[in-house]
Every structure is written in structure tokens, then in C-alpha cells.
Amino acid sequence: MLGTRPFEETRERGDLRDMVGSLLARELPADRALALDREGLFAADAWTALGRAGLLGLGGDEAAGGTGGTVGDAVAVTEEIARVLPGLAVDYVTCGMAMRMLGDGTGTAAAAWLPDIASGEKICSFGMSEPDVGTDLLNLRTSARVEDGRWVLRGQKLWISLAHKAEIAFVLCRTDPPEEGRRSRGLSVIAVPLDQPGVTVNRVHLAGMRAAGTCEIYFDDAVAPLDHLVGERGRGMALLAQTLDVERVLAAGISLGIGRAALDLHVTHLREREAFGGPIGRFQALQHAAADSIADLSASRALVNTAVRTMEEGGPATALTAMAKLVAGESTARIVDRGMRAMAAHGLAEESAMQMYFRDARLQLFSPVSNDMIRNILGESLGLPRSY
Numbered sequence: 001m002l003g004t005r006p007f008e009e010t011r012e013r014g015d016l017r018d019m020v021g022s023l024l025a026r027e028l029p030a031d032r033a034l035a036l037d038r039e040g041l042f043a044a045d046a047w048t049a050l051g052r053a054g055l056l057g058l059g060g061d062e063a064a065g066g067t068g069g070t071v072g073d074a075v076a077v078t079e080e081i082a083r084v085l086p087g088l089a090v091d092y093v094t095c096g097m098a099m100r101m102l103g104d105g106t107g108t109a110a111a112a113w114l115p116d117i118a119s120g121e122k123i124c125s126f127g128m129s130e131p132d133v134g135t136d137l138l139n140l141r142t143s144a145r146v147e148d149g150r151w152v153l154r155g156q157k158l159w160i161s162l163a164h165k166a167e168i169a170f171v172l173c174r175t176d177p178p179e180e181g182r183r184s185r186g187l188s189v190i191a192v193p194l195d196q197p198g199v200t201v202n203r204v205h206l207a208g209m210r211a212a213g214t215c216e217i218y219f220d221d222a223v224a225p226l227d228h229l230v231g232e233r234g235r236g237m238a239l240l241a242q243t244l245d246v247e248r249v250l251a252a253g254i255s256l257g258i259g260r261a262a263l264d265l266h267v268t269h270l271r272e273r274e275a276f277g278g279p280i281g282r283f284q285a286l287q288h289a290a291a292d293s294i295a296d297l298s299a300s301r302a303l304v305n306t307a308v309r310t311m312e313e314g315g316p317a318t319a320l321t322a323m324a325k326l327v328a329g330e331s332t333a334r335i336v337d338r339g340m341r342a343m344a345a346h347g348l349a350e351e352s353a354m355q356m357y358f359r360d361a362r363l364q365l366f367s368p369v370s371n372d373m374i375r376n377i378l379g380e381s382l383g384l385p386r387s388y
């Protein structure tokens with residue numbers, strides 16, 4: 001029978017999924033996941049368990065304290081977490097990006113944090129977006145200068161996942177003026193300790209991804225040691241660019257997880273809900289909607305698999321990861337919409353996870369990069385003029 005379970009997988013990858021699934025079934029049963037989403041709370045116990053199982057360190061260099069693994073492993077774990085609590089998967093992606101950015105641990109003294117981040121003992125966040133700057137990131141205003149032998153930061157970051165729990169934030173800021181008019185030059189990544197007088201973190205409350213713990217951060221002469229610069233000074237965008245392909249397939253992994261869980265709920269409802277003397281799943285119109293959803297999910301998965309395979313083989317993957325992020329995000333928005341329609345009032349009930357998936361799927365259209373920007377990049381790869 002056709003199901004939502006991933007296809008084209010090795011036994012090892014399947015075992016990894018089962019291990020994550022059992023861990024989450026213990027730590028985050030469905031009613032607890034829904035309660036955390038409702039209250040906007042971080043799933044701290046589940047995070048600790050993920051760390052103990054070595055899953056937070058995936059993507060991190062083993063010599064530096066990470067647990068290695070392949071991109072495909074990280075995508076599979078992200079998907080499994082998103083099935084249960086999509087907000088936690090957003091945090092998981094942030095952690096994975098930190099693992100990759102810190103690399104072999106030689107590019108910054110802040111890499112000393114890597115083993116503790118990988119074990120879940122310390123939490124980090126990633127500050128790029130600002131109140132006036134999201135897609136147009138190069139226009140950011142947060143700045144850092146060197147004073148008395150340390151970095152001093154001023155500015156504000158917004159929509160930063162997990163900053164209220166984090167000890168450290170990787171902050172993209174302007175340290176130098178643009179070079180030859182190139183705004184991407186002169187930006188740097190600095191690892192800033194958050195527990196200090198110059199930093200204020202506030203929670204912001206959203207209608208979706210509530211369990212991710214979205215925050216704003218103010219830097220009011222916040223300080224960081226000079227050797228907390230990550231990578232090269234003024235080359236922060238180049239550093240981030242190295243992790244973009246991974247970030248996009250991990251984001252696609254969140255979309256797959258939400259889409260899969262929503263479709264499972266949808267089909268169960270078609271079987272169980274009765275109207276006019278039988279299950280509503282016998283109505284052709286409702287079957288067609290579910291059929292469109294499994295086709296959407298499978299097409300997304302095939303594209304994600306191709307992107308992952310290409311990355312693992314070292315091939316050119318940028319267009320593929322961009323398409324995977326776009327297609328999986330847009331498909332998932334359609335899948336949750338169809339699920340909601342089929343479940344009608346039952347989907348809107350607070351007790352139903354469908355309403356959580358419906359709200360959380362919105363993020364997949366614009367974050368970590370907007371799907372419109374992905375379209376711009378794809379348009380350009382087709383040889384069309386740059387549109388932004």
C-alpha cells in the first residue's frame with residue numbers, strides 16, 4: 001500500500017529514523033508536543049535526549065567534538081523531529097548550522113563551545129535577520145568595532161530562534177565598510193556571549209513555530225573577545241555561503257516532516273470520519289485531494305533525495321538544493337491546506353495537531369530564505385537578468 005514513509009533509503013538511514021522516532025515518542029508524546037506548541041515552550045528534555053544520542057552533533061567535525069554523519073542523516077533526523085514538533089526542528093537546523101560553521105574548530109576560539117553545543121549542554125542561536133532586514137540581508141545595520149582589545153557591538157536582531165535559552169549567538173554584523181561598493185564585503189560573524197549587561201533578549205510571540213522560541217536581541221555595547229570572530233574578518237557572507245546548500249536541504253527536511261505528518265492525519269480522518277452513511281474517504285473529491293498530497297510529498301522527496309545524493313557525491317548542488325527547498329515548502333503549504341479542508345472543524349480544534357502543522361507550514365515559504373528569492377536565483381541560473 002502507498003504510504004508516506006520515505007523511499008529509496010538504506011537500511012542504516014531507516015534505522016536512524018526509527019531511533020529518532022522512538023526517542024521522540026518517549027520524550028515528546030503527541031499531547032506534550034501540542035502543549036509545548038500552545039504555550040510556546042522549548043522542549044528542553046527532548047533536546048537533552050537528542051544531545052545524549054549524538055544527534056545534535058550531526059554535521060560537526062568529529063575531531064572538534066561533533067558526531068560527523070552525512071547530510072542525508074541530518075535531513076532525515078530533521079524530518080523526524082518536524083513530524084512531531086516542527087518548532088523544535090527549526091532549532092535543530094540552527095544547531096546543525098553552528099556545527100558546520102565551526103568546521104574543524106580552528107577558525108575561532110568560540111569552537112571550544114562545539115562539544116557542549118553537540119551534547120546539548122550549551123545552546124547557541126544564529127542572528128542574521130533584523131527589524132528592517134530579512135531577505136535584503138546585506139543591508140543589515142548591526143555593527144561591531146574593536147575597542148580596548150575586544151569587539152563592541154551595537155544593533156538589534158529579530159526573529160532569532162532560541163536566543164532566550166542560548167549562551168552564545170553567532171551574529172552577522174558589519175565590521176568594515178563595503179569594499180568597492182560590494183555590500184557583501186565587510187560583514188563578519190562574531191560569537192557573542194549573551195549573558196552580559198550589553199545584551200537584552202526578549203521573546204516575541206508568533207502564530208506559527210511557537211515551540212522554536214523566537215526572540216529579539218538588543219546589543220547595546222555588547223562585548224565579545226577578539227578571537228570570537230568566526231572565520232575571516234569581513235568575509236562573513238562567504239562563510240555563510242558555504243553552509244547555504246545544507247541549510248536549504250535541512251529546511252526542505254522540515255517541510256517533508258510537516259507534510260508527511262499532516263497527510264497521515266488527513267488520511268486517518270478520511271477513514272474514520274463518517275457522513276451520509278459511511279466514511280468520508282469514499283467521496284472522490286476528498287480522495288483526489290489526498291492523492292494530490294501524496295504526489296506532492298513524493299515529488300518533493302525525490303527532489304530532496306537527488307539534492308542530498310549530489311551533495312554527498314560532491315557534485316554541483318546549489319540549483320538542486322534551491323529547488324528542493326522551494327518545491328518542498330510550496331508542496332507542504334498545499335498539503336496542510338488540503339488536510340485542513342478535509343478535517344473541517346476537527347482540524348481547527350486545539351487538540352488536533354493539524355492546526356499546528358497548518359500554522360507552522362507558513363515558515364516554509366519564507367525562511368531561512370524566502371521562496372521568492374529562491375525563484376530569483378533560479379531565474380538567474382536560467383540565464384535571465386538578475387532581478388534584485
Ligand SMILES: Cc1cc2nc3c(=O)[nH]c(=O)nc-3n(C[C@H](O)[C@H](O)[C@H](O)COP(=O)(O)OP(=O)(O)OC[C@H]3O[C@@H](n4cnc5c(N)ncnc54)[C@H](O)[C@@H]3O)c2cc1C
Pocket residue numbers: 090094125126127128129133134135136158159160161206208209212214363366367368369370371372373376387388
Ligand atoms: C519562526 C522563525 C524563526 C526564525 N529564526 C531565525 C533565526 O534563528 N535567525 C535569523 O537570523 N532569522 C530567523 N528568522 C527570520 C527569517 O529568516 C526571515 O523571516 C526571512 O529571512 C525573511 O525575511 P522577512 O521576514 O524580513 O521578509 P522580507 O525580507 O521583508 O520579505 C517580505 C516579502 O517580500 C518578498 N521579497 C523580498 N525581497 C524580494 C526580492 N528581491 N524579490 C522578490 N520578492 C522579494 C519576500 O519573498 C516576502 O514575500 C526566523 C523567522 C521565523 C518566523
